[in-house]
Amino acid sequence: MATDELVQIRNQIDEIDEQVIKLIAKRYKLVKQAAYHKTNQQDVAAPARVEQVIAKVKKIADKNGMQSSIVEELYRKMIARFIEEERKEFEEFVSLGEMKNNEW
Numbered sequence: 001m002a003t004d005e006l007v008q009i010r011n012q013i014d015e016i017d018e019q020v021i022k023l024i025a026k027r028y029k030l031v032k033q034a035a036y037h038k039t040n041q042q043d044v045a046a047p048a049r050v051e052q053v054i055a056k057v058k059k060i061a062d063k064n065g066m067q068s069s070i071v072e073e074l075y076r077k078m079i080a081r082f083i084e085e086e087r088k089e090f091e092e093f094v095s096l097g098e099m100k101n102n103e104w
């Protein structure tokens, strides 16, 4: 059985998860919006920008007493998965444009 203290810790974790997921959802929507400003599939991945983001979040982790290697691992996984979705968004956007050009 969980002690009172463990229950309190878990309650705090639950609250943080709610905030984290809301922010991740916000980030995800922005990443998908970025697709509308790209001209080809190579632009979607934007590896130089990914490295900028990784360097930035590692610094933030350091400042907050968190292992930057953990943050890097999490961010690389998240960004890779988001890029997959951004690619789908880009494909849809391109094919809609093609449909319009063909006067569908």
Ligand SMILES: C=C(O[C@@H]1C=C(C(=O)O)C=C[C@H]1O)C(=O)O
Binding pocket: 030, 031, 034, 044, 045, 046, 047, 049, 050, 053, 079, 082, 083, 086
């Ligand atoms: C959002 C963008 O698209 C992709 C997603 C990124 C991210 O999740 O931070 C960064 C670069 C791109 O791989 C972008 O180009 O800025």
